[in-house]
Amino acid sequence: MKNFGAKIFKDKHKLNRLLKLAKTNKYSAPHLAKIFLCERKTILGILNLCKIKLKNLGKFKKKYFCNDNFFKTLIPSSTYWLGFVTADGCLYCGKNKSKKFQIALKESDVGHLRYFKKALNSNVKIYFIKSNRSAGFSLSSSVIFDSLVSLGVLPNKSFSMGTVSVPNNLMSHFIRGVFDGDGSLSGERITHLQIAIVGHTPLLRQIQNIFIKKCGVKKVNLYPASYANGCTISRLQYTGSQIFRILGFLYKNSTEETRLKRKYEKYLMFKNKFPLSFRESMEQYKNPAKL
Known part of the structure; x- marks a missing residue:
């Protein structure tokens, strides 16, 4: 061991103590180096000769x-945010092939990002971009990345997106996301009220x-919104x-943390502005068929 701290660990008691501490998997090489007043490479050299690997070696x-x-x-809650990520999130591989997840919204919706951070139990910082008045955050997590992929959210989903795997009893939360x-929600008169969702065609057909099954509405044509890289973006x-039946379905059992405030307030405004139409619409379909 003359090349790896022979003088320091000539004492067998010190050597045995080093090996004992290393086998606990509670100490890093720098920590052990401080304990034995030697260099990190000395610790690694001794442990390498003894065929011992530190569990946290190289991890930070x-x-x-x-x-x-x-x-x-x-x-x-997680199903709602899955829907939100499906719409506004992005999966990509960064430097060193690290798997990353990113989401960005209008700066005025930064409060909603904070709800997402809270749901994720994350300390990530929210960034702001003045040029387009947006806010967002990015996280490196291979587990979240792989979980989203397994559910149907694909990397670079702007170019490819199919259906998403969500239990039937949670679909209202997913679609709300x-x-x-x-x-979007728009209109001034009752006949002009409109709810619309833009997305990849297979996903919109799923929605x-x-x-049709839950709200008693009829099948309508999807309107092409754009076409790029072999994928059709449509509008439902x-x-x-x-639309009150659809919105009633979407907002049922929602919470402040799992609905975008400005859209929910517009729904309430329509509901108060057209109370008779709201009641008639809901009475027409009191018992939606089960999936």
Whole structure:
């Protein structure tokens, strides 16, 4: 061991103590070097000769953390954010092939980002971009990345997106997330009220099938919105008083943390502005068919 701290560890008691501490997997090489007043490479050399590897060798504590298992088990809150990520999130591989997740919104919706941070139990910092008045955050988590992919959210989803795997009893939460990210609510008169969602065609067809079964609306044509890289972006829209059945379905059992404030307030405004149409629409379909 003359090349690896022979003088320091000539004492067998010191050597045995080093090996004993290393086998506990509680000490890093720098920590052991401080204990024995030697260099890190000396510790690594001795342990290498003794065929002992430190469990945390080469691993560093992440600066920003989150609940990596957030999307592994779907519940109402995680399902809502899955829908929101499907609409406004992005999965990509950064430097050193690290798997990253990013989301960005209008700066005025930064409060909603804070709800997402809280749900993820994350300390990540929210960034602001003045040029386009947006806000967002990015996290490095291979577990979240892989969980989202397994559920149907693909990397670079702007170019490829199919259906998403969500339990039937949680679909209202998922679609509400998609609506908050890529949907709109507009109109001044009852006949002009409109709810619309823009997205990849397979996903919109999946959403429309849920609306047909749960809200008693009819099948409508999807309107092409754009076409790029072999993928069609379409628009699903419903008009008139029937939108109240859709919105009632989407907002049922929602919470302040799992709905975008400005869209929910517009729904309440329509509901108060057209109370008769709201009641008639809901009475027409009191018992939606089960999936």
